[in-house]
Amino acid sequence: MNKTVNQKAWFLILPVLLLVAFSAVIPLMTVVNYSVQDTFGKNQFFWAGLDWFKEMLASERMWNALGRQITFSAIILAIEIPLGIFVALNMPKKGFWASLCLVLMSLPLLIPWNVVGTIWQIFGRVDIGLLGYTLAALGIDYNYTQDFYAAWITVIVMDVWHWTSLVALLAYAGLQSIPDAYYQAAKIDQASRWKVFRFIELPKIMGVLMIAILLRFMDSFMIYTEPFVVTGGGPGNSTTFLSIDLVKMALGQFDLGPAAAFSIMYYLVILLVSYVFYTVMTNLDKRDGH
């Protein structure tokens, strides 16, 4: 059979091309453009080659921010993933309480980032915040504006509060899809609760768990608003994560070239890690024989 050749069909993909061009390609290329040029104002630009990249790679400031960023993502993943699974395992399976739990679990996810930041900023204040005041009254030295550990703990607890629900909901969806027969067979086989989790539940929710890990990794790696509202990156630079540092550099100091080089490397790191995750996930699926 002869295929009909109709070159006019190209026009049909034009809207998509335009959309992608304006939403992704052009902004990204602008950043690339900045990253290889220098300017002394008056909209005059000079070719700088890879100088900004070299400077950024040698910059202690960027490496420190990256170190803090990785530590932060690792800590919140280590807390949110197991906690989310634990919550999902203990949620009711059906009926009124299941619906209620689902609504309650979704609530934190619906609150805008800067509102979450504000809530915790006030909550933790030693003078008027319920948490800060109570801790102070108990004689615990807690002040997130001055103490390194207090600041980190606040930012981490805030993220756990905001996002554990997401992991729990995904894990819950995964658990709900396990047929009853598996649990019945486990009972017949006299499997312990731990073995049921290890050999039935965990393998069956591995797929959604990977998605949860990927989402939480990407999101936490790009976190900006919440810690910025609560600590402003302080005390000192102790909670200055990559995005916060980037904004300081680009908009605070108006170092467009270095900031652009920085963003591109930042983007490549996220892309790389996501790609690795994606590969691992698809391989898991293949082993499943899907």
Next chain:
Amino acid sequence: MAKITLENLAHSYLPNPTSEDDFALKELNHDWVDGEAYALLGASGCGKSTLLNIISGLLHPSQGRILFNDRDVTMAPTTERNIAQVFQFPVVYDTMTVRDNLAFPLRNRGADPAYIKERVQQIAAMIGMEDTLNHKARGLTADAKQKISLGRGMVREDVNALLFDEPLTVIDPHMKWELRTQLKSLHHEFGHTMIYVTHDQTEALTFADKVVVMFDGRVVQMGTPQQLFEQPEHTFVGYFIGSPGMNVLTAQVDGDKAVLEGTQISLGKGFGSVSGKVELGVRPEFTSLSAGDAGLPVTIKRVEDVGRHKIVRADFHGTEINILAAEGADISPDMNRVVFDPAGINVYSDSWRVAPKVA
């Protein structure tokens, strides 16, 4: 191994059952004799799986008691009952190897490793999976997975009973026959009480010593394949077992005579006067065509040749009658009468069989 007794057992999935229709399993008394192989046969939704899950303890009955060797286990959890059960769809532990899957029930009960090794090897040989013992269970085909499930069910020798819930649904026909034969030989070897749920009559009749036929939440007949065939206690049993099923015709019965749509036939034995909705049940095997004047006048609709015999589909005043004719039998246009062999005539009142009166 144990004798299993069901006493006044009934189950409803509703919290407050009021009428009999609310019960998925209607009140039932039954003994499962130790060491026998039973098939639980019935259409989908007739309560077979409910009954099975009550025996294994996955479900607690709304009323009545279950006894294992006269010990009340009605509320005992599954683990205390020491039962093996194989489900309709394969349940395997994906991340484990086939070997670990088979060893799982034994390990959980703390069996001796040397014994586990030997037993797993034995079971693997039985299900024909010795070569794949070290493979991960994930990625195997559905019937390989189901063989693992079967193997896991059979791996323990000391179980009180082995329950099968339509276990061969996903297995291909050739393997079905082989596995069924193996189950049977396993039964002969170890003498476990086995209960095998199925909606496939061939499966039930070839597997079991006794077949229990269920209909609408009720056990309608329990018997050997021969009893079910020759004397169905309920018209449902007649329909359900046999291919094609029993012919059921409305009639008036008086003594040893029956009148069907104005035609009188002889029953060969006396039934007295039968009340209620009276029907005659005659299997196609006991039915033949005749060119004479005796018998019921019928119109032949079509003849189906299934190879080893012919099935004649005839119409008698709007009711279909199936007649089994020998492969070589000549069916001529003047054969417009159907005669019944009196030995094969059963009389039913309100769907239940009426025993003939001994003269």
